[in-house]
Amino acid sequence: MKLLTHNLLTSHVRGVGPRGFPLRLQATEVRINPVEFNPDFVARMIPKVEWAALREAANTLQLGEVPTEPVEGYERDEAFLRKMHHVLLEVDVLEGTLQCPESGRLFPISRGIPNMLLNDDETES
Amino acid sequence: MEPGDAGLGTKGAPRFFCTAGRGLEPFLMREVRERLAATQVEYMSGKVFFITCSNLSMIKNLKSAERVFLLIKKQFPLTASSPSKGKILHEMRRLISDDPGSWLNAISLWKSLLENDAQKEKLSQSISNPLKRKVDENEIVISKKLKVEVQKNEEIQQAFPQVKQVEESALEQGDSNAGRENLQEKELEDEVEEAADAPSPAFTFRVSCRCSGTVAKVFTAQIFIHLNDVYSVLGIPLFRVPLASRTYIQMAGLRSTIAWAMASLAEIKAGALVLDPMCGLGTILLEAAKEWPNVYYVGTDVSDSQLLGAQGNVKAANLQDRIELLKVSVVDLPLPSECVDSIISDIPFGKKFKLGKDITSILQEMERVLRVGGTIVLLLSEDHRRCLQDCGESSVPQIPPGNHPADPEGKENTIPSETESSLGEASKQECLDKMPPFGSLVSVECYKVSLGKTDAFICKYKKSQAARCYLPEPHCVQSSLLAS
16 A cells, blocks of 8 residues: 555544544555656646645654645655655555544555455444 | 458558447547547448558557458458359459459558567468358468468358358457357368569468467468458458457456446546546556556455455556555445546446445445546446436436547448447437436446447446535435335
8 A cells, every 4th residue: 555545545434524534554564666756647646645644654654754745846846756756656555554543443454455344333324 | 432442541551440349439430540540440330440550569559449450352242132152152252363462462561560560470370261160171272372262151142141240249359259150161262363573472371260289380371351241351460369358467357448448438637546446356447557657546346356356467567556456345435525536437237236225325425536527437237327317316418529520431320229329420429318316427428338248338427516415314315216
């Protein structure tokens, strides 16, 4: 699971609503994969990023400082884009857990795939 | 259709034709124009004919075609006026032996195509008539001459019925060998005199069926012949393996041509987030990621075995940078509202998915996570589509179709029905669907396609405004449970 994916995920346990984001990340196995740097692609992802969640996840994984917000003109700032490229796309959590901040429910990550299936009593519908 | 149409277009550019799965012809026509800058694109009785100067590696990229051939000759069908055996055989001889120039032209074009192609493939040398099923025991090879043996289906001689286009309607991988039982074969021998400037003497042709192993390696080329009520077509297949069989897909799920066609409707733009919430083995995402690489793809499924297969596929295709997988249920997506740009999905057919509640829950959740202006493309069974129509509370104005270049010659309507794709004036047909009870989804277009044994519908929706309710509250769900 890449951090860009983690940045999208929210807990959907019943009753949790928007307080289910962001999921608390805990990793036991992480792999760094080199990914071809595509500045155009990264620049387009930047506006979708929830920065506080990304900073929290990056800190948990000890990836170094992530800026609070993209600086103006980030599209042309290659150093910035490369840093974001690394954090969002090159870090792969293979084993670990995602925890709903509201309910405490744990979702396991196994072989890089998070399992976010809920039991019947946990779902909204 | 020009009589005795030779295999040369204007300016000497070679003519080709492709077979396509039924229903995919409009996608293929669009694709050859866009990908190969093809001209004189026409659809006729199961085949798309076109002219292009593109080389083999470009042609190999066609995603909605089954097989592609270099055209040797296309002409009027053999006449059925007096179906005497002798007369028909005579006409077939003429088809092969008249105008040896077109054969030689085709061969030299074919050779130069192969020479330009970096990876020369050795083609099997047996010629297979698509109508023929049994191996003929009395074939004789004569080298240093162009000799063609044509096997003829006796049914055609007797009644000249509409010949089923078995190779594309069967949608099989591999050679066009879909079976028709009880075929009678007739063997013709014909000899074509070499022209003065003959190609290399080692070039021989033979008609046989399912030639493989050492026998198959004796020859250099394969000839494809199709005779029906509409035309007589002769061609050389460009590739041994159908294009629909992708080198980058390890474990096939949904047919790759259909998966690509669906992705082509989803308006995927660079920087988009594309979701397949019932991804199975990931075929749709693989096809989409190969074509539109600067996009973030997420595939989800509830089945461990499917996800494992998808993971293997993603790794084998080297797309793990772009495709992420999650174990998640489509009716309960752990995603915030309005975060996805496109959703493409093959809704499973069959008894596992009950009609009514399930399909509406699925569509409601998809609608929730889709951003306004986003696109949903679904592959639906007949039942699901009918269910969505029945669930509709009121009809909604359709988004008018964009301008598609009308095909000047291919006005054939092979599938009669208002909801099926027509190939005449418009290359797509909008549904007269009622709107499903998902406040903002508007039906855009719908194509009926063949999956081999069954038919299905590729349906496209767009989200026009914020949905009435994001969470499936009781009153929303109840009002949608109208299907019996």
